[in-house]
Amino acid sequence: MKKVLIAGAAGAMGQKAVDLVNSLPDYQLTAVLAPHLAAEQAEQYHLAAAVKVYHRLAEIEDGIADIWVDFTLPDAVYENVKFALQHGMRPIVGTTGLTDDQEAELVRLSQQQGLGGLIAPNFGMSAVLLMKFAKEAATYFPDVEIIEMHHADKKDAPSGTALSTAKLIDQVRTAHETNPDEQESLAGARGGDYHGIKIHAVRLPGYIAHEQVLFGGAGEALTIRQDSFDRQSFMSGVKVALEKVGQLDHLVIGLENIL
Ligand SMILES: NC(=O)C1=CN([C@@H]2O[C@H](COP(=O)(O)OP(=O)(O)OC[C@H]3O[C@@H](n4cnc5c(N)ncnc54)[C@H](OP(=O)(O)O)[C@@H]3O)[C@@H](O)[C@H]2O)C=CC1
Numbered sequence: 001m002k003k004v005l006i007a008g009a010a011g012a013m014g015q016k017a018v019d020l021v022n023s024l025p026d027y028q029l030t031a032v033l034a035p036h037l038a039a040e041q042a043e044q045y046h047l048a049a050a051v052k053v054y055h056r057l058a059e060i061e062d063g064i065a066d067i068w069v070d071f072t073l074p075d076a077v078y079e080n081v082k083f084a085l086q087h088g089m090r091p092i093v094g095t096t097g098l099t100d101d102q103e104a105e106l107v108r109l110s111q112q113q114g115l116g117g118l119i120a121p122n123f124g125m126s127a128v129l130l131m132k133f134a135k136e137a138a139t140y141f142p143d144v145e146i147i148e149m150h151h152a153d154k155k156d157a158p159s160g161t162a163l164s165t166a167k168l169i170d171q172v173r174t175a176h177e178t179n180p181d182e183q184e185s186l187a188g189a190r191g192g193d194y195h196g197i198k199i200h201a202v203r204l205p206g207y208i209a210h211e212q213v214l215f216g217g218a219g220e221a222l223t224i225r226q227d228s229f230d231r232q233s234f235m236s237g238v239k240v241a242l243e244k245v246g247q248l249d250h251l252v253i254g255l256e257n258i259l
């Protein structure tokens with residue numbers, strides 16, 4: 001039986017992860033890290049009486065879990081994952097917002113500790129495939145822009161998935177020309193810029209998580225789109241990660257690399 005701690009257990013994704021772990025016979029939810037979850041709310045958040053509820057990293061006891069699942073916030077995730085690795089837990093990280101330097105540091109630490117884990121900006125199969133297809137298309141269509149659309153509560157922009165898509169495209173696309181006469185009469189109108197790839201972030205109620213990658217060529221265009229209509233769609237990827245982390249000896253980046 002593998003013991004699991006979920007950080008961010010009271011959040012939208014954390015609750016899905018709690019339900020997933022509760023449904024798996026070979027995994028036991030032993031603890032959660034949830035800063036504002038009161039003991040009397042445990043049942044409401046689907047936590048069995050034996051589940052330890054921690055409010056701060058410093059309270060977490062050694063040996064409480066083998067696996068650390070993280071769906072928290074961009075400003076919490078680095079310290080959380082570092083703590084997990086330093087205390088012998090294998091991290092499965094869905095939280096976005098880690099910088100390249102932080103990611104590299106965590107990979108180094110995981111190698112030192114000999115602990116496997118996964119950082120995945122997106123656990124949904126449609127998004128993993130979108131990124132793969134976008135990278136392939138970018139070798140033929142260097143002119144590309146990304147539009148990501150999310151629920152209004154999303155704290156970070158652009159999304160981790162959009163940034164990962166841009167990084168993958170940037171690895172393969174050839175030099176391309178931008179319009180030197182372009183001007184913005186409204187600041188930000190052309191979106192964020194990752195190495196010349198424009199990223200536009202939409203936040204609206206009713207949306208969950210969606211991305212379009214738009215390629216333009218002479219007299220033609222290609223649009224690749226994925227939609228996550230329900231957060232449950234991310235859980236098949238989390239389940240794969242739970243099953244695979246024990247076989248890894250360092251932190252892997254991207255769900256596609258363990259499928
Ligand atoms: N990789 C993937 O497939 C996906 C990734 N995500 C990412 O997951 C993250 C969470 O998303 P979502 O669930 O929608 O966000 P929510 O805001 O619903 O949940 C975040 C939770 O984290 C808790 N939290 C805040 N600080 C800490 C901390 N220091 N330690 C532990 N818990 C903390 C919050 O608790 P409180 O409110 O009490 O402060 C809250 O319950 C985001 O980064 C999002 O981008 C989302 C969907 C899919």
Ligand SMILES: O=C(O)C1=N[C@H](C(=O)O)C[C@H](O)C1
Binds near residue numbers: 150159161208209210
């Ligand atoms: O905050 C979200 O909801 C999501 N976050 C991840 C991201 O930033 O890419 C994954 C998915 O888009 C949902």
